[in-house]
Amino acid sequence: MYNYFTRISLFYILFLLTANVFSQKNLIINTENREHISLNGQWHYLIDPYENGFYDYRWQERNENDPEAYWNKPVITDPSQRREHQYKNAPTLKVPGDWNSQDSIFTYYEGTVWYQRNFDLPEISEDKHYYLYFGAVNYEAHVYLNGKKLGSHKGGFTPFDFEIPKEILKKNDNFLVVKVDNKRHPEEIPTVNTDWWNYGGITRDVKLLVLPENFISQYSLQLDKDQDILKAISSKKFTVNGYLKLNNSAAGEVSLEIPELNFRKKLHPEADSVHFSFQLKNLKLWSPENPKLYKVKLKLDDSVLEDKIGFRKIETSGDDILLNGKKIFLRGISIHEEIPQESRRANSKADAEQLFGWAQQLNANMVRLAHYPHNEYMTRTADSLGMLVWSEIPVYWTIDFKNEEVLKKAKKQLKEMIIRDRNKASVIIWSVGNETPVSPSRTAFMKELIETGKEMDGSRLMAAALEVNYNEGVNYIDDPLGKYTDIIAVNEYLGWYGGLPDAAQSAKWKTAYDKPLFFSETGAGAKAGFHADKRTRWSEEYQQWYFEETIDMMKRMPDNYTGMSPWILADFRSPRRNHPVYQEGWNRKGLISNEGEKKLAFYILQEYYKEMEEKYDK
Incomplete structure (x- = not known):
């Protein structure tokens, strides 16, 4: 230990201790329009389910200079030397990209994968700053350059960066390693139970930022x-x-x-x-x-x-949402960050254009980007197309609301989302969570997130997707969190998880709050190409019937009804959906199938949105 401390400066020790905190406090935005070198492409990888490259056999974190640590470049100077890892002949994964869709060995894998690549620099200037920027890594990342740890980050859907001390940067053959771990834990955000695929990997762009002395x-x-x-x-x-x-x-x-x-x-x-x-x-x-x-x-x-x-x-005014002083109706659709035809995470401009193209065909003017912040191509594209956006952090279902450390993690992800996208005019709603169970600790937890969001950016609406209890006669929305949100957003599945679609005919709705009412989810599952009587579950006709009844119900809503974002634009992967005939590992509530086919219900919602567009254009 003494030798280690005598080999590096006190400045560098302090850098290692503060790198993670510093990087998020000073998160760099608009990286696309700054000088940078793309580090996208093929990266070597090693699968490490026992985390042998991080811990020794006593389950202690390896010493920085341990030759068996996977962040170090293995050097063989004598054939008798033992090395149990190397990257030169290792297989590769595409970055950005999830590992699940790139090789069948990863389909259900949750654990550690080590990514490695080399890079060169044209020059190293003393009056420049060099940062490694990651659009997102799911879920926990540890970043090493030339054997030195730059920092770590938790959160699978928000950006982070680390400044590179010049004493470890080289002009040629820089050895970059990222430990990526997508295991789920009860004390993380999101937690262990979700209804989407836990895609692992370096899922968004990686850049080496070259910044001036002052920036x-x-x-x-x-x-x-x-x-x-x-x-x-x-x-x-x-x-x-x-x-x-x-x-x-x-x-x-x-x-x-x-x-x-x-x-x-x-x-x-x-x-x-x-x-x-x-x-x-x-x-x-x-x-x-x-x-x-x-x-x-x-x-x-x-x-x-x-x-x-x-x-x-x-802004809101009583029962209405106003855009530029004019009442607006949100013709929304929910979207997962997924390209269904390829069973993978969306990560490019072309991917964003496909998803928004489908939304435009639906006559939508708004998207709910569920259930986590989507990549920046999505919000940039929304800006250019005029598509309104609901952006959300993955506070979802079974969060440990009594845990102060969990609250800190949620706040951190909320701040990183807001910092990245607060210049995007398309983003009109920050959401602090989805379907969280009512309790005093949960309401206090969510209230603090709302207050944090308003403090950082009071120019947008704050929301959360609430649940509803179905009652005979009247469905009354009185979740105590509604006191603090700017709109009352609720997920309802009357006719799918309760009764049949015609139950909507007698349903009545009231809220405890004089605020706009928005249906953040509604939908039913259908296997594309399966046709039957409308009462047959999983048929396209059942989903069509569901949307017909739901839309008729929406037309009878009270005056504070301001729009909806049905669940969901396209089928998406989910380990919870295991019916061997109708689901096969897919949530089938999409209006578009995993093959890109429009289901019958697509056209029902499309026509409704056309009517609402014409109504509000008058």
Whole structure:
């Protein structure tokens, strides 16, 4: 141990101790428009179910310099030397991508896989910062470069980054290793029981960021949530609130420019962050009908960071949801981050375009991205298409609501989701969870998440997908969490998990809160291509009947009914769905099959949404 401490500087020791905390506090956004080297591609891998590369036979974490630690490059200088791992001849996995869909050996695998690749740099500059950025790794990642640990991260759907100390960075043959573990645990977010596939791996983009000495790590530009938007539209004067976070408290002057509006502003942060506001004239507001995005330039020293940002205001007024001061009906659909035809995680722009293309064909103007933050291609694409977004963290079902450490993990994922996407005009709802059982500890847990979300970003609506108890006569929604959410969102399956679809004919709904009512889920399962009498479960006709009755029920809803996002756009993988004929490991509630075929119910919802679009366009 003494030799180890004498070989590295005190600075580097402190870096190792604080790397994980530092990286999330200063999470870098808009990485696509910064100088970077893509580390996507083929990575070597080793499957390690016993975590032999991390622990020794006494189940102690291996010493940093242990040649049998899988983060170290095995070097053989004599044929008598024993090495029980190597990457040179190991098989490869595609990054980004889940491992389950790439080789049948991984289909049901939950455990540790070590990823490894080498990379070179054109040069190493003393006045540059180098960061490793991961769009997401499911679930727990430990990152090592050239035998040194950069940090670790928990959370399978949010980004993270680590700065690389220059003393360990090399121009050639950098040896990068990532330990990826997707095992489920009761004290994690999500927990052990979910209704989706636990895809493991480095599932999103990996980048080596090359940043200047002084740089902007985070920023946001949003319409002032307190301004009267109708007066602003009438006067053509809009108040915008902004925020900048710098890597260096002495970074200097920042120039903000919106060229199309001939707007320029000089900012002089006195510390490493600054809040500011300004007025814009003749602003065209972002909406589904007109998804206007403005090029924004942020200049610090000689570097310019560009983004495309839309400006809009989302709010509630009594029973209504208002977008830019106008009542809006949410013609939604729920989506899992999955390409069903290939049984894999979605991870690219092309994947986002496929999923949103289906939603557009449905006449939807909104998507619920369930049950976790989806990749950034999804929210970027939604911005460009004018698709409204509900984004959610995986606080789901059986979370340990009495555990303070679990709450910290949930808050961390919520913060990482908000930091990444708070400049996306399409995102109008942050959701803190789905179908959580009512109890005092659960309500306190969720209330604290809502307060955290509002503190970070008060410009959007806060929600959670609640459950409903079916009663004879009236279904009364009085979940105590509804006191704190901005809308009352509820999942209902009347006619699938209870009774038959015609039970909807006599159903009545009331809420305990004077807030907009949104049905965040509703649906029934059907095996594509299976046709029978409408009373036959799993037939397309049953699902069609379900949607016909549900839509008729929605037309009789009270005045606070503001939309729905039925479950779900496409069939998706789930280990809970084991019927050997109708499910085969798939949740069949999709309106589109795992082969990409539209089921009969698709056209029922499509027609309803066409009617609602015409109604609200009048």
